[in-house]
Amino acid sequence: MCFLEDEFFSLLEAGSSGRPHEASPKESSSCEASPAYPKETVEKLRDIAAAMISAGYGTECCEVFSAARSKEVEAAVSSIGYEKGSIDDVVKMPWESLEGAIATWIKSFRHFVSVILPAEHDLCNQVFSVDPDISTTLFQTVAGGVLLHLLVLPEAVAMTKRSAEKLFKVLDIYDALRDATPTIDSLLPDQADDSSLADELTSVRSRLGDAAISIFCDLEGSVKSDAAKTPVPGGAVHPLTRYVMNYIKYACEYKNTLDLVFHDHHTPFSAQLMELMDLLDSNLEAKSKLYKDPALSNIFLMNNGRYIAQKIKGSSEINMLLGETWYRKRSSNLRQYHKNYQRETWAKVLACFKDEGLTAAKGGVQKPVVKERLKSFNSLFEEIHRTQSAWVVSDEQLQSELRVSVSAVVVPAYRSFLGRFAQCLTPGRQTEKYVKFGAEDLESYIDELFDGKVPAPVARRRT
Known part of the structure; x- marks a missing residue:
């Protein structure tokens, strides 16, 4: 048995060297080539596993397999660029560095779910075909351990200090987790205990959703509290208007994700967006009062109103969320500002x-x-x-x-x-x-x- 254990370990170590996870073969009762091992190696691994289990050395066999494959799967994920770290490490990262880390994580995570996970599932089934229960347990141990490490970054990002520029990276991670859920649910079904991997995935995704909502609502707070007392020279488009509308335009490219996130909190994203637009309107109305000349006040409202209308018109996503009725009201307001300007400036001239x-x-x-x-x-x-x-x-x-x-x-x-x-x-x-x-x-x-x-x-x- 000691000899077989050493042979088992040697095959696991040597056979995987330099063989990247590229694709997963279809599951089969007979041994096939694995992305990690050639067919002959898989057959030898299966035979040794069957012999050790039948001789009562299943525990030793599983320990060797689990250790070797966990190390290999972690190395495969690292080779794509993902560096394993603690929650504290991620939370302390400067945002510029964290942005790059998130992009690398998404690439690594998607590859793990779409390629490595199915391949590892098939390998476990082939090597331990003698006992499907052992195969399932080992796969959950190997894949689950790596998955938990991969969930460290999303969990940490959900805990970082909220700021408007982080919304889109938070949604990118949320999307990656959402896309991965069906595969993970099918390969790693709920376990008997209360802390299943699927539950952990759902929990992290939920915290990211909460973070996204918090960030968006913080933007509403920023618009509401922006009380600059210096009017923009010449009644031009206010920087706040440009920032908010460009932010909304970018956010609406994530419309489907935001719909899903806000739906989970019983608030349609369209309603949240309308509330933000109403807050911007109120803020601009207050800023228009900073101008002593009523005509210039209306020019300011016209400039900002036209800028907003053009941004909405240029985005099918924003148009869809706000609706035609809202846009018509916006156009009506613009016409009224125009009339007000004409009256304030030219009524005395025409008199x-x-x-x-x-x-x-x-x-x-x-x-x-x-x-x-x-x-x-x-x-x-x-x-x-x-x-x-x-x-x-x-x-x-x-x-x-x-x-x-x-x-x-x-x-x-x-x-x-x-x-x-x-x-x-x-x-x-x-x-x-x-x-x-x-x-x-x-x-x-x-x-x-x-x-x-x-x-x-x-x-x-x-x-």
Whole structure:
């Protein structure tokens, strides 16, 4: 028996040298070549195992097999790059290092589940075909021990300090565990005790799900508490808007996983996403109040609203989660901001062209009033051009829509006013004094609005 035990150990040690786990043969009652051993070696291992078990040396045989194969399987996993460590080691890792470790772990874990685990299962069945119960126990010992080591990193990641950038790696690990569950359930079924490997896998996966939800909810808290008191220059898109929308766009690429994670906690991910969007809306509404000029406040809301709408429109996943009704409401809000801007900026300008007060009792024209109206218009327009040329609308389509809408109401009204009342002015110096712009000049200056640049002073009208 001692001789057979030594031979058994030698075959296990020598036969596996340099033979990587590449594929698993189909399970069969007869011996086949194994990814770890040639057919002849498997046959010898089976014969020795049968002899030792029948002679009452099953315990010694199993101990040798378990030790040799555990070492070999661990080496196979390590060869892919995974380094075994403790929970404390992982928790103390800088995030940049842990990111790389997670990527390596995922590669190693997927290979372990898809290739090594089935191959080891077949090897145990072939070598210990004389006793299926022994085969099952040994496989659970060898594979289960390595699996428990592999679960150290996911467990540690679930325990690390929460931060927004960790969400996607947490979900990557969660996905790997979820994908592996059917294979592990079939090869490592529940054991008699309460601490089965399947239960451990479920527990780690659940903790990762809790971590993912916590991270996402922390983002909601960050949006809610972001109370910067300095307005973004020119009413541009706020950095918070860019960050949140880009984060959501990336998160929604994990839509199926997040649906599953949030479903386990009885909250649809779509509802959680809508809550986050509502928090962002409220935050931006509060930030818009930082602007003293109501018109600039509406430009800010338009800029941010358009940026959000474009991100949603460009992502089928976000669109699907938020729904058409939500998107239509967003578009309606944008139109209202546009109307508010027009009213706040251009209502006073258009008031210069009203007929009230321009005609005398006998039907004549009140020339002083015409002059005052033109003077007021020139002053207002110059001030708007000076101020709003420095405002920022980076979305080219929105910028064009704003300029076109301004031209559409201001230029025709100005042209009509001049057509009716310009003759009241004495040609020459008086006309130059009060009629500072031609209609084409207005269009050119309006096309300079929202460039985010300090404008040159308004020049005299072209002749």
